Amino acid sequence: MHRGHRTLLLTATASYAVVAAGVLTTSPLVRLDWHVAMFKPYKQWPCAQGxxxxxxxxxxxxxxxxAALAWLGWRxxxxxxxxxxxxxxTALALLNASVGAVKLGAGRLGPHYAHTVGSAELFHDGMIFPSGxxxxxxxxxxTLAYLAGRHRRAARVAAGLMAFGIGLAxxxxxxxxxxxxxxxxxxGALVLLSLPLLEPFVAAAERRLGRFGRFGQGGGGGQDGRGGQDGRGGRLGGPDRLGARSPPARRPRPCPTRSVSR
Structure with a gap:
């Protein structure tokens, strides 16, 4: 793990801890929550709601x-x-485990179900913090940007804009x-930054699924075993797929014999 990656990982961890502490201690962050919630943006600009x-x-x-699994499965x-x-x-499993555990522990209610103005609404069997x-x-x-082959920089920008927009929405x-x-x-940033550290486990799992790799090679081409296909679509070890018969084998011509005069 290089220095930049380590710095980003520590920054994301510290940011997560600061936000969680701010919610737990009913800090000014909670007052900001209530200020925005009572402003009700969806009523201020109703045309954007749909x-x-x-x-x-x-x-x-x-x-x-x-949708992502379908696309990556095709790839x-x-x-x-x-x-x-x-x-x-791996990313989804880590996300469900980490975010789900915090949601269950916090038990926070959302703005539509809040009971007490100014309260952090914690430990009420809610599932709102952090935002799933x-x-x-x-x-x-x-993850799609992480796996992008070409145009990776554009994919990162698009992923950042999507995540930013979803949160604000x-x-x-x-x-x-x-x-x-x-x-x-x-x-979410913590999960993404943890993916490179889990690459050895992904590689080990991929080796165990070696047969899947052979099946996918060449877009569903050659198969192993009896009756497999060659690279041209014909059947190995049998007649071609059109059922044409092989031409008859030619008999060797007999060698001419010479008469020996006595």
């Missing part, structure tokens, strides 16, 4: 995970490598506090 209701689906775990089949699917699966939409947007779109819609979104950004 489009943003659709846009936040880009951060919803189910649709985004299915794995084309390249003969299970790594893209394994990397995304935001963290999922960071992880899914960030949840605040606008009143489904999350500002601190939820800040925690979601930090939680």
């Amino acid at each position: 489009p943003l209701d659709v846009f936040v689906v880009a951060g919803q775990r189910g649709p985004t995970a299915v 794995s089949w084309r390249t003969g490598s299970a790594r893209p699917v394994l990397v995304l699966g 939409h935001t963290a999922n947007g960071v992880v899914v779109w960030g 949840t605040v606008y819609l009143g489904t999350h506090w500002v601190s939820d979104v800040l925690g979601g950004w930090a939680a």
